[in-house]
Amino acid sequence: MIRRQDIRELAQFECGEGSALSFYFQPRTPLNKSHREEAILAKDLVRSALREVDKNGKGKSARADLDRILEIAESLHGNQARAKAIFACSQQGFWREFDLPPRLAGSSISVNQRFHLRPLAAILGSMYRAAVVLVNRTQARRFGLTLDDVAEREEIKAELPRRGRSDGFAGYDAGHAQRHVEHEAMHHFKVVAERMKELYDTGMSGNFIVGCRDETWAEFEPHLHSYVRQHLLGRVALDPATATLEQVREQGLRVLTEARVNRSEGVLREVLGQAQRNGRGAVGLRRVLRSLETGEVQALLLGDKFEAPGVECTNCGHLDFHMGDSCAVCGQPVRQLSDIADVLIGDALRKGIEIIYVEQNADLENVGHIGALLRFRSDQNTPMKQAG
Numbered sequence: 063m064i065r066r067q068d069i070r071e072l073a074q075f076e077c078g079e080g081s082a083l084s085f086y087f088q089p090r091t092p093l094n095k096s097h098r099e100e101a102i103l104a105k106d107l108v109r110s111a112l113r114e115v116d117k118n119g120k121g122k123s124a125r126a127d128l129d130r131i132l133e134i135a136e137s138l139h140g141n142q143a144r145a146k147a148i149f150a151c152s153q154q155g156f157w158r159e160f161d162l163p164p165r166l167a168g169s170s171i172s173v174n175q176r177f178h179l180r181p182l183a184a185i186l187g188s189m190y191r192a193a194v195v196l197v198n199r200t201q202a203r204r205f206g207l208t209l210d211d212v213a214e215r216e217e218i219k220a221e222l223p224r225r226g227r228s229d230g231f232a233g234y235d236a237g238h239a240q241r242h243v244e245h246e247a248m249h250h251f252k253v254v255a256e257r258m259k260e261l262y263d264t265g266m267s268g269n270f271i272v273g274c275r276d277e278t279w280a281e282f283e284p285h286l287h288s289y290v291r292q293h294l295l296g297r298v299a300l301d302p303a304t305a306t307l308e309q310v311r312e313q314g315l316r317v318l319t320e321a322r323v324n325r326s327e328g329v330l331r332e333v334l335g336q337a338q339r340n341g342r343g344a345v346g347l348r349r350v351l352r353s354l355e356t357g358e359v360q361a362l363l364l365g366d367k368f369e370a371p372g373v374e375c376t377n378c379g380h381l382d383f384h385m386g387d388s389c390a391v392c393g394q395p396v397r398q399l400s401d402i403a404d405v406l407i408g409d410a411l412r413k414g415i416e417i418i419y420v421e422q423n424a425d426l427e428n429v430g431h432i433g434a435l436l437r438f439r440s441d442q443n444t445p446m447k448q449a450g
């Protein structure tokens with residue numbers, strides 16, 4: 063599991079000698095029936111990186127790391143459940159290993175001044191995780207769901223007022239007992255809804271999936287806070303009394319995956335439409351870089367085939383796709399980047415910009431594989447005068 067702060071740390075890492083090593087292993091994809099190929103490919107990648115380092119001497123302190131990675135690659139096999147990423151720089155004593163959801167575009171290795179982060183774009187974004195809350199009239203259970211994991215987190219319980227249950231119902235008429243049950247159910251729904259609001263407010267959950275029966279939904283839904291409702295990805299028909307972890311994983315994942323696709327397609331449509339009207343959309347690397355520097359970007363759309371070299375100023379951090387020796391802004395020396403996306407991803411995470419990875423979309427490919435949804439346009443910041 064890799065956290066946002068891990069990626070931020072990786073994004074900040076620099077190695078002047080150019081021996082920062084990034085290794086990704088993607089186990090077999092469903093299309094690839096051969097279990098061995100991916101593991102063999104991974105070993106070949108490491109061996110050829112070793113040859114490369116021996117041949118031209120560049121990044122030669124990466125040799126020890128490559129030997130260690132080769133050893134690990136030899137233990138990998140194509141049918142394992144998780145993908146793997148290793149970031150290393152023996153020159154600075156840096157070594158991080160992560161298990162990842164098996165959703166990378168492929169295995170790869172790179173030796174450079176910065177870590178190669180673009181493959182991580184596939185597993186970033188707000189639609190990576192959700193809280194699944196199963197609720198019936200007396201019980202509620204919460205699960206944490208990510209694209210590659212599910213775990214039960216808590217049972218949500220009301221603090222019942224102390225009331226001697228033993229001397230309770232005997233003297234009540236049937237109607238009274240019924241009203242009492244209704245009242246307890248309403249109280250329970252309120253407590254669950256309140257807990258969800260708290261999870262949202264504290265930043266513990268940004269997305270929700272509710273599991274309940276249809277008749278329960280009609281009773282429970284009115285209690286949900288408006289912004290919890292806005293972040294409701296969908297509903298599954300599971301009861302907390304009987305649901306298994308596997309059911310939560312399977313059905314929750316279906317909702318989460320669909321929500322991811324809807325979200326990326328929705329934002330893309332908006333960006334393309336807005337860009338045409340000169341509004342809150344930017345497309346193409348030139349416009350996106352400018353918007354990032356003026357702080358306009360709300361969400362960054364990154365196509366799966368985006369790849370562009372660039373330069374980064376060592377002084378002011380200005381990013382450019384013109385390959386000069388000095389910064390266009392401050393004139394100080396720049397550093398060459400083999401893939402500008404590595405820095406863009408770190409930059410976006412630092413600024414709290416949502417990263418949306420878009421797979422195989424011709425519309426985004428046509429405008430240069432990259433786009434951004436803007437909060438505002440810095441060149442149009444005079445409010446429109448309303449007529450009349």
Ligand SMILES: [Zn+2]
Nearest residue numbers: 375378389392
């Ligand atoms: Zn500069």
